[in-house]
Amino acid sequence: QKEVEQDPGPLSVPEGAIVSLNCTYSNSAFQYFMWYRQYSRKGPELLMYTYSSGNKEDGRFTAQVDKSSKYISLFIRDSQPSDSATYLCAMRGTGGGNKLTFGTGTQLKVEL
Protein backbone atom coordinates (compact mmCIF):
# COMPACT_ATOMS: atom_id res chain seq x y z
CA GLN A 1 0.00 0.00 0.00
CA LYS A 2 1.33 3.43 -0.94
CA GLU A 3 1.70 5.97 1.84
CA VAL A 4 -0.32 8.50 -0.16
CA GLU A 5 -3.12 7.58 -2.57
CA GLN A 6 -4.54 9.98 -5.13
CA ASP A 7 -6.93 9.33 -8.01
CA PRO A 8 -4.94 10.11 -11.18
CA GLY A 9 -8.00 11.14 -13.18
CA PRO A 10 -8.16 12.62 -15.73
CA LEU A 11 -10.95 14.85 -14.46
CA SER A 12 -12.78 17.03 -16.96
CA VAL A 13 -15.20 19.75 -15.82
CA PRO A 14 -16.95 22.71 -17.46
CA GLU A 15 -15.80 26.25 -16.72
CA GLY A 16 -17.35 27.59 -13.53
CA ALA A 17 -17.74 24.18 -11.88
CA ILE A 18 -16.64 23.36 -8.35
CA VAL A 19 -13.78 20.88 -8.40
CA SER A 20 -13.00 18.47 -5.57
CA LEU A 21 -9.60 16.79 -5.43
CA ASN A 22 -8.73 14.27 -2.74
CA CYS A 23 -5.93 12.23 -1.19
CA THR A 24 -5.84 9.57 1.46
CA TYR A 25 -2.80 8.58 3.46
CA SER A 26 -1.72 5.88 5.86
CA ASN A 27 1.13 7.46 7.87
CA SER A 28 -0.18 8.93 11.12
CA ALA A 29 3.05 10.92 11.53
CA PHE A 30 2.11 13.31 8.72
CA GLN A 31 1.35 16.74 10.16
CA TYR A 32 1.82 19.16 7.24
CA PHE A 33 -0.31 18.87 4.14
CA MET A 34 0.30 20.68 0.88
CA TRP A 35 -1.20 21.04 -2.54
CA TYR A 36 0.99 21.69 -5.55
CA ARG A 37 -0.09 22.60 -9.08
CA GLN A 38 2.01 21.38 -12.00
CA TYR A 39 1.54 22.68 -15.51
CA SER A 40 2.78 20.61 -18.42
CA ARG A 41 6.59 20.61 -18.68
CA LYS A 42 6.94 22.74 -15.55
CA GLY A 43 7.93 22.03 -11.97
CA PRO A 44 5.30 21.83 -9.22
CA GLU A 45 4.35 25.13 -7.57
CA LEU A 46 2.99 25.37 -4.05
CA LEU A 47 -0.70 26.36 -3.86
CA MET A 48 -1.53 25.92 -0.19
CA TYR A 49 -0.33 24.22 2.95
CA THR A 50 -2.17 23.27 6.14
CA TYR A 51 -0.92 22.17 9.51
CA SER A 52 -2.84 19.35 11.22
CA SER A 53 -6.63 19.23 10.83
CA GLY A 54 -8.87 22.04 9.68
CA ASN A 55 -9.70 24.26 6.72
CA LYS A 56 -7.76 26.95 4.94
CA GLU A 57 -9.08 29.26 2.26
CA ASP A 58 -7.19 31.33 -0.32
CA GLY A 59 -9.30 33.00 -2.97
CA ARG A 60 -11.04 30.33 -5.02
CA PHE A 61 -9.11 27.53 -3.30
CA THR A 62 -10.02 25.76 -0.04
CA ALA A 63 -7.92 23.02 1.56
CA GLN A 64 -9.38 20.64 4.12
CA VAL A 65 -7.63 18.12 6.33
CA ASP A 66 -9.38 15.41 8.34
CA LYS A 67 -6.67 13.61 10.27
CA SER A 68 -9.13 11.24 11.94
CA SER A 69 -10.01 9.84 8.51
CA LYS A 70 -6.54 10.43 7.02
CA TYR A 71 -8.20 12.32 4.18
CA ILE A 72 -7.36 15.67 2.61
CA SER A 73 -9.20 17.68 -0.02
CA LEU A 74 -8.71 20.67 -2.28
CA PHE A 75 -11.75 22.52 -3.58
CA ILE A 76 -11.59 24.92 -6.50
CA ARG A 77 -14.56 27.25 -6.92
CA ASP A 78 -15.52 28.90 -10.20
CA SER A 79 -12.96 26.83 -12.06
CA GLN A 80 -11.20 28.46 -15.03
CA PRO A 81 -9.45 27.00 -18.08
CA SER A 82 -6.20 28.32 -16.56
CA ASP A 83 -6.73 25.87 -13.68
CA SER A 84 -6.11 22.99 -16.11
CA ALA A 85 -3.05 21.25 -14.69
CA THR A 86 -2.00 18.30 -12.57
CA TYR A 87 -2.64 18.73 -8.84
CA LEU A 88 -0.33 16.94 -6.45
CA CYS A 89 -0.95 16.46 -2.77
CA ALA A 90 2.14 16.25 -0.57
CA MET A 91 2.69 15.72 3.11
CA ARG A 92 5.38 15.45 5.76
CA GLY A 93 5.89 14.82 9.42
CA THR A 94 7.51 17.14 11.95
CA GLY A 95 10.99 15.65 11.60
CA GLY A 96 12.88 13.88 8.85
CA GLY A 97 14.51 16.87 7.24
CA ASN A 98 11.43 18.27 5.52
CA LYS A 99 11.11 15.36 3.09
CA LEU A 100 7.79 15.46 1.23
CA THR A 101 5.80 12.38 0.23
CA PHE A 102 3.72 13.07 -2.85
CA GLY A 103 0.58 11.54 -4.30
CA THR A 104 0.57 10.53 -7.96
CA GLY A 105 -1.28 13.69 -9.00
CA THR A 106 -4.74 14.28 -10.49
CA GLN A 107 -4.91 15.65 -14.01
CA LEU A 108 -7.61 18.33 -14.28
CA LYS A 109 -9.01 19.86 -17.46
CA VAL A 110 -11.44 22.77 -17.28
CA GLU A 111 -13.29 23.17 -20.56
CA LEU A 112 -14.93 26.27 -22.02
Added chain:
Amino acid sequence: EAGVAQSPRYKIIEKRQSVAFWCNPISGHATLYWYQQILGQGPKLLIQFQNNGVVDDSQLPKDRFSAERLKGVDSTLKIQPAKLEDSAVYLCASSRGGVNGYTFGSGTRLTVV
Protein backbone atom coordinates in the same frame (compact mmCIF):
# COMPACT_ATOMS: atom_id res chain seq x y z
CA GLU B 1 13.63 36.65 -6.73
CA ALA B 2 15.07 34.41 -9.42
CA GLY B 3 13.79 30.85 -9.42
CA VAL B 4 15.57 27.53 -9.32
CA ALA B 5 17.57 27.08 -12.51
CA GLN B 6 18.14 23.68 -14.08
CA SER B 7 19.95 22.53 -17.19
CA PRO B 8 19.68 20.96 -19.61
CA ARG B 9 15.91 20.99 -20.15
CA TYR B 10 15.96 17.81 -22.20
CA LYS B 11 18.41 14.98 -22.68
CA ILE B 12 18.25 11.79 -24.73
CA ILE B 13 20.92 9.15 -24.17
CA GLU B 14 21.42 5.48 -24.87
CA LYS B 15 21.37 2.97 -22.05
CA ARG B 16 24.72 2.44 -20.34
CA GLN B 17 25.79 6.01 -21.16
CA SER B 18 26.36 8.60 -18.47
CA VAL B 19 24.57 11.91 -17.96
CA ALA B 20 24.78 14.87 -15.59
CA PHE B 21 22.24 17.46 -14.54
CA TRP B 22 22.93 20.84 -13.01
CA CYS B 23 20.93 22.91 -10.53
CA ASN B 24 21.35 26.45 -9.23
CA PRO B 25 19.05 27.07 -6.25
CA ILE B 26 17.49 30.32 -5.11
CA SER B 27 20.09 32.55 -3.50
CA GLY B 28 20.25 32.05 0.24
CA HIS B 29 18.41 28.73 0.26
CA ALA B 30 20.44 26.34 2.39
CA THR B 31 18.48 23.21 1.57
CA LEU B 32 18.53 21.61 -1.87
CA TYR B 33 16.60 18.57 -3.05
CA TRP B 34 16.72 16.30 -6.10
CA TYR B 35 13.46 14.53 -6.95
CA GLN B 36 12.73 11.96 -9.64
CA GLN B 37 9.30 12.12 -11.31
CA ILE B 38 8.42 9.16 -13.51
CA LEU B 39 5.57 9.74 -15.97
CA GLY B 40 2.22 9.42 -14.21
CA GLN B 41 3.74 9.44 -10.73
CA GLY B 42 4.44 11.99 -8.05
CA PRO B 43 7.96 13.22 -7.37
CA LYS B 44 10.16 10.93 -5.26
CA LEU B 45 13.03 12.31 -3.19
CA LEU B 46 16.45 11.10 -4.29
CA ILE B 47 18.73 13.22 -2.12
CA GLN B 48 18.58 16.21 0.21
CA PHE B 49 21.48 18.57 1.00
CA GLN B 50 21.73 21.00 3.88
CA ASN B 51 24.41 23.45 2.73
CA ASN B 52 26.98 21.03 1.27
CA GLY B 53 26.20 18.09 3.58
CA VAL B 54 23.87 15.18 2.75
CA VAL B 55 20.80 14.95 5.01
CA ASP B 56 18.93 12.09 3.31
CA ASP B 57 20.03 9.88 0.41
CA SER B 58 18.15 6.76 1.46
CA GLN B 59 16.33 6.44 -1.89
CA LEU B 60 19.30 7.25 -4.12
CA PRO B 61 20.44 4.20 -6.14
CA LYS B 62 24.05 4.64 -5.14
CA ASP B 63 25.40 2.02 -7.52
CA ARG B 64 24.61 4.33 -10.43
CA PHE B 65 23.54 7.72 -9.10
CA SER B 66 25.76 10.29 -7.43
CA ALA B 67 25.24 13.90 -6.41
CA GLU B 68 27.31 16.67 -4.99
CA ARG B 69 26.79 20.22 -3.86
CA LEU B 70 30.00 22.17 -3.94
CA LYS B 71 30.37 25.19 -1.64
CA GLY B 72 26.75 24.79 -0.58
CA VAL B 73 25.35 26.42 -3.73
CA ASP B 74 25.11 24.66 -7.11
CA SER B 75 24.52 20.94 -7.34
CA THR B 76 25.03 18.23 -9.94
CA LEU B 77 23.30 14.87 -10.20
CA LYS B 78 24.98 12.15 -12.25
CA ILE B 79 23.79 8.81 -13.56
CA GLN B 80 26.36 6.27 -14.70
CA PRO B 81 25.48 3.94 -16.36
CA ALA B 82 21.90 4.85 -17.26
CA LYS B 83 19.11 2.28 -17.51
CA LEU B 84 15.84 2.46 -19.42
CA GLU B 85 13.93 2.82 -16.14
CA ASP B 86 15.82 6.04 -15.37
CA SER B 87 13.68 7.83 -17.97
CA ALA B 88 11.97 10.54 -15.92
CA VAL B 89 11.94 14.22 -15.10
CA TYR B 90 14.61 15.17 -12.58
CA LEU B 91 13.45 18.07 -10.45
CA CYS B 92 15.64 20.24 -8.29
CA ALA B 93 14.09 22.22 -5.45
CA SER B 94 15.40 24.53 -2.78
CA SER B 95 14.11 25.99 0.47
CA ARG B 96 15.11 28.41 3.17
CA GLY B 97 13.69 26.07 5.75
CA GLY B 98 10.40 25.98 7.61
CA VAL B 99 7.18 24.35 6.53
CA ASN B 100 6.13 26.37 3.53
CA GLY B 101 7.17 23.72 1.09
CA TYR B 102 9.83 24.51 -1.39
CA THR B 103 10.42 26.01 -4.84
CA PHE B 104 10.94 23.63 -7.73
CA GLY B 105 12.80 24.19 -10.95
CA SER B 106 11.26 23.23 -14.30
CA GLY B 107 13.19 19.98 -14.35
CA THR B 108 15.35 18.03 -16.78
CA ARG B 109 13.46 15.50 -18.89
CA LEU B 110 15.67 12.45 -19.43
CA THR B 111 14.89 9.80 -22.03
CA VAL B 112 17.01 6.66 -22.05
CA VAL B 113 16.72 4.64 -25.26
